[in-house]
Amino acid sequence: MKKCANHTTPAVLLGSHRLPLARIKGFPYYVDMNITLSLDDDVVKEVRKIAVERDTTLTGLVREYLETLAAENAKSGRKRLEREALKQTFARFKFKIGKRTWTRADLHERS
Numbered sequence: 127m128k129k130c131a132n133h134t135t136p137a138v139l140l141g142s143h144r145l146p147l148a149r150i151k152g153f154p155y156y157v158d159m160n161i162t163l164s165l166d167d168d169v170v171k172e173v174r175k176i177a178v179e180r181d182t183t184l185t186g187l188v189r190e191y192l193e194t195l196a197a198e199n200a201k202s203g204r205k206r207l208e209r210e211a212l213k214q215t216f217a218r219f220k221f222k223i224g225k226r227t228w229t230r231a232d233l234h235e236r237s
Contacts, residue, residue: 163188 165173170184177184
């Protein structure tokens with residue numbers, strides 16, 4: 127991977143063109159990202175105590191929470207898509223049966 131001329135963005139050579147890595151669609155770009163949070167000092171002190179009790183760091187707690195949140199969201203998103211697909215299938219293949227002329231007792235009646 128080379129750097130783009132006059133840029134700090136990583137780039138790849140695609141044919142005779144150098145394209146910034148972040149602009150190539152479908153190209154996986156896995157990197158740990160640093161973020162900055164603004165938190166009250168009291169919150170940071172309290173969370174650091176919790177981190178020590180759990181034998182981890184403040185960063186580890188935040189990472190674990192965000193990974194759990196992302197996994198739960200992916201699960202719920204997948205379930206929502208599956209429910210929507212099922213609803214569309216029901217709507218597509220829906221047919222009218224007519225008025226119900228039987229009762230539950232009729233179905234379970236033994237001869």
